[in-house]
Amino acid sequence: xxxxxxxxxxxxxxxxxxxxxxxxxxxxLDLSVPKGEMVALLGPSGCGKTTxxxxxxxxxxxxxxxxxxxGRDITHVPIHERDxxxxxxxxxxxxxxxxxxxxxxxxRMRNVPSREAESRARQAxxxxxxxxxxxxxxxxxxxxxxxxxxxxxxxVIEPSILLLDEPLSNLDAKLRDxxxxxxxxLQQQLGxxxxxxxxxxxxxxxxxxxxxxxxxxxxxxxxxxTEVYERPATAFVAxxxxxxxxxxxxxxxxxxLMGLGQVLHAASKPGPGTVxxxxxxxxxxxxxGDGAGDAENRVRGEVSNVTFVGDLVQYTVSVAGDEIVxxxxxxxxxxxxxxxxxxxxxxxxEDTLVFPENQT
Amino acid sequence: MIAxxxxxxLSAGQLAVVLLLPIALVNVVGFILPILNLARYxxxxxxxxxxxxxxxxxxxxxxxxxxxxxxEILFNSIWVSLCIxxxxxxxxxxxALYLHRATGPWKTFxxxxxxxxxxxxxxxxxxxxxxxxxxxxPVIGIIKALGLPSPSLMFNIKGVxxxxxxxxxxxxxxxxxAGFGRxxxxxxxxxxxxxxxxxxxxxxxxxxxxxxxxxxxxxxCFVLAVSSFITPKLMGGGRVFLLATEIYDQAIVTLNxxxxxxxxxxxxxxxxxxxxxxxxxxRRLD
Numbered sequence: 001x002x003x004x005x006x007x008x009x010x011x012x013x014x015x016x017x018x019x020x021x022x023x024x025x026x027x028x029l030d031l032s033v034p035k036g037e038m039v040a041l042l043g044p045s046g047c048g049k050t051t052x053x054x055x056x057x058x059x060x061x062x063x064x065x066x067x068x069x070x071g072r073d074i075t076h077v078p079i080h081e082r083d084x085x086x087x088x089x090x091x092x093x094x095x096x097x098x099x100x101x102x103x104x105x106x107x108r109m110r111n112v113p114s115r116e117a118e119s120r121a122r123q124a125x126x127x128x129x130x131x132x133x134x135x136x137x138x139x140x141x142x143x144x145x146x147x148x149x150x151x152x153x154x155x156v157i158e159p160s161i162l163l164l165d166e167p168l169s170n171l172d173a174k175l176r177d178x179x180x181x182x183x184x185x186l187q188q189q190l191g192x193x194x195x196x197x198x199x200x201x202x203x204x205x206x207x208x209x210x211x212x213x214x215x216x217x218x219x220x221x222x223x224x225x226t227e228v229y230e231r232p233a234t235a236f237v238a239x240x241x242x243x244x245x246x247x248x249x250x251x252x253x254x255x256x257l258m259g260l261g262q263v264l265h266a267a268s269k270p271g272p273g274t275v276x277x278x279x280x281x282x283x284x285x286x287x288x289g290d291g292a293g294d295a296e297n298r299v300r301g302e303v304s305n306v307t308f309v310g311d312l313v314q315y316t317v318s319v320a321g322d323e324i325v326x327x328x329x330x331x332x333x334x335x336x337x338x339x340x341x342x343x344x345x346x347x348x349x350e351d352t353l354v355f356p357e358n359q360t
Numbered sequence: 361m362i363a364x365x366x367x368x369x370l371s372a373g374q375l376a377v378v379l380l381l382p383i384a385l386v387n388v389v390g391f392i393l394p395i396l397n398l399a400r401y402x403x404x405x406x407x408x409x410x411x412x413x414x415x416x417x418x419x420x421x422x423x424x425x426x427x428x429x430x431x432e433i434l435f436n437s438i439w440v441s442l443c444i445x446x447x448x449x450x451x452x453x454x455x456a457l458y459l460h461r462a463t464g465p466w467k468t469f470x471x472x473x474x475x476x477x478x479x480x481x482x483x484x485x486x487x488x489x490x491x492x493x494x495x496x497x498p499v500i501g502i503i504k505a506l507g508l509p510s511p512s513l514m515f516n517i518k519g520v521x522x523x524x525x526x527x528x529x530x531x532x533x534x535x536x537x538a539g540f541g542r543x544x545x546x547x548x549x550x551x552x553x554x555x556x557x558x559x560x561x562x563x564x565x566x567x568x569x570x571x572x573x574x575x576x577x578x579x580x581c582f583v584l585a586v587s588s589f590i591t592p593k594l595m596g597g598g599r600v601f602l603l604a605t606e607i608y609d610q611a612i613v614t615l616n617x618x619x620x621x622x623x624x625x626x627x628x629x630x631x632x633x634x635x636x637x638x639x640x641x642x643r644r645l646d
Contacts, residue, residue, distance in 0.1 A: 057553050079552040086553040092546035096568045105564075109555035157554060 007034035010193045011056070011161055016065035018051050025051050026217040028065065033161075033210075038187050038194040040204035043214035044240065049197045052214075053163050056195065058082050069160055080109070085154030089166040091146045093138035099125065099149050100134040106157035124156035125149075127186065144175045151183065155190065162187065162194040168203060180207055201241045205229060213237045235276050235355035244278040245324050249354070251275055257354060261320035265296035266352035274357040281327040283351040286315055286343050295346035303341045317345060395628070401621035410615030420622040430623075437603040438630065441585035444521055445578050448528045452577070455529075456536035457566075460543065474533050482527055486594045489523045490514060493595075515597025523591045528584055532577040539573020571645055579638040583631055603627050 011033040018026040026048045033039045041049035054060045056067060058079035067075045074082055085106075093102050103124055107117035125131045128148035138146055147167060154162060167183065168176045184207045187194050198204050204211045205225040212222045213236075221233040232238035239246070249259030251272050257264045259277045269275065285295065301319035308330075315326045315337060326345060337343060370378065402420050405413040424430045459470055477485065493499050493513040503510045513519055543566065551561045589604040596605065603623060611620035 059549055059553070079549075080555045080557050082553070083555070084553055086550065088546050088550060090544070090546055092544065092550040094547060094551070094565060095542055105551070105556075106554035109551075109560065153550075153554070 007036065010035035010070055012068040014066040014068065016055060016062045016067060018055055018060055019063045029219065031212065033193055033195065035193055036191045037209040038184070038196060038207060039210045039212060040196045040198055040208040041212050041214055042198055042201060042204040042241070044199060047214040048217040049214050050165055053165055053195060053197045056161070057084050057086050057163055083160045084163055085157060085159035086163045087150045087154050087165065087167045089169060091150040093146055093149055095138055098135050098137055099130065102138065102149055103153045103156050106153060110157065120156055124152040127155070128152045143170055144179065147171060147179065155186065160193070162192050164194065164196045166197055166199070183207065213240060232353060235278060238278045238353050242280055244280055247277040247322055249275050249277045260299050260322055262299065264352060265349040266354045267350045269354040270356050275354050276357055278353040278355070279347055279351060281325045284324070284326045284345050284347045286317070286326045286328065286337065286345055288337060288341055288343050293346055296349040297352060298344060298346045300342060300344050303337050303339050303343055306337065306339055317343060319345065398621040398624055401618050402625055404618045406616040406618045412617055420618050424622055424626065433601050433603055433606050434626065436601065437586055440517065440520070440602065441582050444524045444528065444585045445581045447521065447525045448532045448581050449574065449578060451525060452529050452532040452536060456533045456540065459533065460537060460540045461545065474530055478530050482590050485527055486523055486591045489526070489595060493519055493522065514595065515599060517596070517600050519595035520592045520600050523595045524585055524588055527591060528581045531584060532581050535577035535580050536570070536573040539576045540570055543569045572642065575638055575641045579634055582634050586627060586630055
């Protein structure tokens, strides 16, 4: 964290607004990306994250504001002079060119001599382990391979910024895990500044130095993955980044928090009034006894449902008329709780996230 | 139930034969037989006054090859049709590209606008052009008013060009659109972000990806241009000699059916050559 703030700024958006016709998709957005960092724009569909990315690339014209890269204002620089590597969600490979020609395209446009272009393109293909498929047409490749060609094509021009638009959303789960690691290590190896657009919190948290959570055209919170996950600024962020139990509660005039029919403890809370209390399922400890330990919050309830997911077991516990979902990772030889058992739930004050009502 | 389903089930092949039979019959009666008949006429001799002498002779075909008049008609027809196809392509391509990118009700409206000329017969449209382009018409009037030298746009090859290009444009646009399937706006954007100027994006991405549409449109319009009769007849004013008009003259005016038949078969051969060229281009593209 301390290191990243010391890094030199590479990309900056200053009050950028985008409108489509009369619809103001992005009212005004400020964003700063340090050199060599990978930043995620995370949010539900329609939050403006792809629009922001396309505006950086020049594919959308901003209605106001400035885009600055490396100290230079590029707001009015045409797309082809922006020097950005964009990886599309649909890959957008050139169907009439083979893999090598696809990768060479950007170099040819830059008038790189053909021999040099050839060797650089081959290097880029080796980087994504596709050198053996250089003469295939895109349609003869699997989704994962096409994705890697798209990545090689964007990286070979040594762009000043790498832009990734939901690059993994068309891949199956296993391949996605693999590609996450591969993209991240390439980005770090090349020290390239990157912006990743995604609606998948796992992708954002695991791949990026910084996560920017967006909602209907504005930024809800910007921070490191741990900050965003552990100290969400709003109920929306808490809910979108990771799963939560949502409970109704009140903060009394004396500042005490009431929920689940008893006093609860939270590290921070808003002023008096009705509140939403959010607790992450896997941060709750469940035990069949009185629940030893030093967690500040402790409630008793009855197990109403047990779902075995494999690496996780989910318990639904009824507490004072509310349902609370608790997750535990499974271990061999572990005794699972069964329906109808009376249990104690325990969690810390730090894991009790309290927000004014109905923010989500 | 089970017993019934065993009763009579056609295999896929048999079903295809049954379903194709009606159209096959129509084609044999309405297309193959008349062509065979034409082929027979082309080896017969014409009698003065319109009769056909049922003898076997090569003389119609020999005339076709040896008579410079027919050679000129053949080359003229092909050349004029190629030029008209090219003009139609150049005029239609931007419209098709725009239509391909348009969305929503605007696209529907424009598509209807493109197709609507097809709802009017070529005769009516040709007379429309004659009214516009004749020596006393408004177009010449405007050119004269501007003080420019006024060309004669009617009853010569220029008129045929203008008329046919306009009549063929809807066909060309529809064929182009049908062949634009591979043109994805994301692919164009990818080229732009990789450093291609709009002009290079057009040359390296848009043009190659729309070649199947171009080939299809050119084939269709060339075939329609070679076989077009009404427009060259009316707008050429009897001074433009093309295959279709000559066939009409031979069959209806001179009553020389064997010669008309021979010329008709020649048109068919030209079509065959065009189709061969088209499939050669498509093979190359794949």
